[in-house]
Amino acid sequence: MEVLGKATVLVIDDERNMREMLEIGLVQYDFAVTSVPDGVEALVVVRGLQPDIILLDMMMPKIDGVSLVPLLRRHTEAPIVMLSARSDAQDKIAALTAGADDYVAKPFHLGEVAARLRAQLRRPQLVQRDFIRFDDIAVDVAKREVQRAGKRIELTTREFDLLVALLREPGRVFTREQLLDRVWGSDAAVEPNVVETYISYLRTKLADRSDRPLIRTIRRVGYTARLND
Incomplete structure (x- = not known):
């Protein structure tokens, strides 16, 4: 997610000095x-940050x-550049096979790292796909x-369209009328509670937990897709 035109980098490194050096240095490269500091925290942060x-x-x-690479891929399509003090071919092959997009051996010049990051950001996707990620x-x-x-989930046409409408704008609260118009059309002859019914269907199929819902009911207003605060 760009911040005021700047590309956002998520640095994952257990060495504090390395993290601080990369933070300060990459800010200077705009x-x-x-x-x-670790993969466990990274999996939490990446869901909301979307670097x-x-x-x-x-x-x-x-x-x-x-x-960690395939676990991150469940939540983001962002390019991944691997850093390592090990520079032998087998380590590079392992990283790239796991899904990393590039590999930089330590010690490195910060300018090279910045250049490699920008090179990855310039790469066009081979296939332009409309893909949405929200939590898991x-x-x-x-x-x-x-x-x-x-795990694949089978949805009907209306269930799918309703889910997409909510996930395209996470955090936005949709009224019943707005969802009705987007999914069924303003002139559709449907039951008055059709939106509520299909929200219930979605929650059941997604196994949405009542204590940690992703699809939330905003009382007297409507519905929203929102991660836990």
Whole structure:
């Protein structure tokens, strides 16, 4: 998510000195930077931050960089650049095979890292796809496919369209009338409670938890897709 025109970098590195050096240095190269010390915290932060690119250390406690890449991919399509003190071919192959987009060996020149980040950000996607990620929900709009936590969920046409309407603008509160117009059309002859009914269907199929709902009811107003505060 760009901040005032600056690309946002999520730095994941367990070494405090390295994190601080990258934070200070990349800001000087006109990036916005957020950093975390391990993969566990990264998986929490990435859901809300939605960074433009990720700089990931390979050797970390709790979850190593290679294992973390596919976990991050559940929540973001941002390019991932791996950092490592190990420079042999097998380590590079392991990182790239796991899904990393580039590999930089330590020690490195900060200018090279910044240049590699910008090179990744300039790369066009090979396939332009309308893809939505929200928490652990992934929606391929073109294929009309939905997954939650990697498990495919079968939705009807109306259920799918309702979910997409909510997830395209997370945090926005939609009135019943707005959702009715977007999903069914303003002239549709439907039951008065059709929106409420389909919200219930969605919650059931998504296994939405009542104590941690992603689709929320805003009393006397409408509905919204929102992560926990």
